[in-house]
Amino acid sequence: MNRKTTIILFLLISSGVFACINEYRTLLTGEVVHKERSSGLVWTRDIDTQKLKEISNHLLQSYERSDSIEYFSDYAATLIYLGEYQKAKKIYQEIEQKSPNLYTTASNLGTIYELINKPDTALAWIKKSVTLNPNSHGGSEWIHIKILEYKISKSDDFSTSILGLDFGDNPSPMNPHAYELRKLEEDIKHQLKERLTFIKPPNKIIGALYFDLGNIIAQTKDVQAAMESYHEAKKYGFESELLVQRIVTMQELANKAKPYKQQKQLIDFIKNHIVLLFSLVALTVFLLIVLFILFRKRRTV
Template sequence: MNKFKVFVVLVLVSFKTFACLNGETKVLANGVEAYIDHDGLVPQGHNFFRGEYPKLIIQLDSLYKETNDLDYISDKGYLLIVLGKYHEALKLYLNIEKIESNRYSTASNLGTLYELMGENQKAYDWIKKSVAINPESHNSSEWLHLKILEAKIRNLSNISGQFLTNASFGTTGIPETKLSKKEIDKLAKAVYFQVNERISFIEPKDNIISILLFELGNLVELKGEHENALQIYRKAREYGYDNDLIVARMINSAQGESEFYRERAWRFGIQLQNLRESRKVDSGYLFQIEMSLIILSVITILLLIVGIFFFLKWKKLNKAIPAS
């Protein structure tokens, strides 16, 4: 293995991969992408190409007139939803239902539409119908969609994460679960899908979204993705989830991330020492590796500072709140 390859391997071992725009996409019937998602389990919402939608709607209309293929007009309805033209989209989908009933896309989009319009019982009925047509739709996460709508219909004042996800992660600073690794992965993907869909349309603050984000943070922390869990906890607070437990979980995730980098730095140091002793690399190459080790150390220190900052801020906020 040459010097360059050794260096690349050491750097790849030492750093995590950051999320990028290479996640799932929605491709319309005419082959054009409507949005693209970030990779990973940190919800950031769909990256819609809204500026292209007016032109796309004209194209889809034209293709429908030429072919009578309902997929084109159904995709037009989706773009109308994203643009906030709910009543126009509703009229379109109800018309499609008259032409050809029991289409999955119609039932699913009508469920989304009615929920966005605040008509939760109708939304529940259409989502239930869409699940009957295609049980594996939306990464098999629509059971969670139905639980969310159930909570809205019942107007529950104290919704818990356990009610929504059928799982509990304890009340200590470290999430606890009896779920297997496979079950954690499956539930994390389901919660991510539903949350990512919602934050694409709903701005903070929102109680149900905040709860789901908190539970997703717990699942991601259990997967050992400390930095991602910390990002999700922050977003949960942005959407309104704010109590002592989430602060404790954030501190735990920050500590876990610093430990990750500390361990990588230690392993990096051992590898560097072995290279020195082998005397098979020149001083310039060793300097490159040492600089990478310094960067890792700086990252560890910064993460510790962030953890301490959040802890002190939390203590200050608690002191500022008068006892009832």
């Protein structure tokens, strides 16, 4: 195989590997468009406990050799992921005494106190962390504060958004307050990603965040992606008549894309079979030519 052929094959293979997958999706207006697939889910990696323990031990050894607060802080962070909250809390309290007013200490202590169900203390530390670093977590910590304030209120009312957002009461979400939807989407996704590592369903607060996310994504992306968020809200235990109504509405809109999908599937099926047919014909012609040449050579001999 020559160099030119190798390069062409590589380009053909790589173009297939990195190509974006496009689908027919429905916008909230009812328009069906062919676009890159979007998702209403927030993905987070599963923790490899064994690997994390190895990293944790390595950080502890590094701290003992160097007496570096950075290593000590990172070691404590691994303990949070391993569920050793009290041990991690003691370390951060020690760090706070040695080097007060570090953003990482305040932020992680806030997380620990939330995880051990002390929202009042958690709120104080999270507010301090935001003061120390207003742009932390992409500026999304206002959501963390709202969640802690909701927990402190001991309310079980999810009839309104715990974030104070309002997307109307119509079957389709609206934006009557002219929110910056893209930024809201980014902030909620960031906070969900941080929390989903520690929190598994059911959890109505996570469900409420997913409901808000669905209301936003319906307007920024498409109804299929919004339905993924809505169904995830249900999975986490969030319940409301408006959620049910919006799932029905989004499904009706999503059904508009089905004929386009079916038509595309039929076209792809025909194309694939035509290609297969031409390939078989070409192979047959090639074999006949080869046989003809061999037959001519035998006759000549």
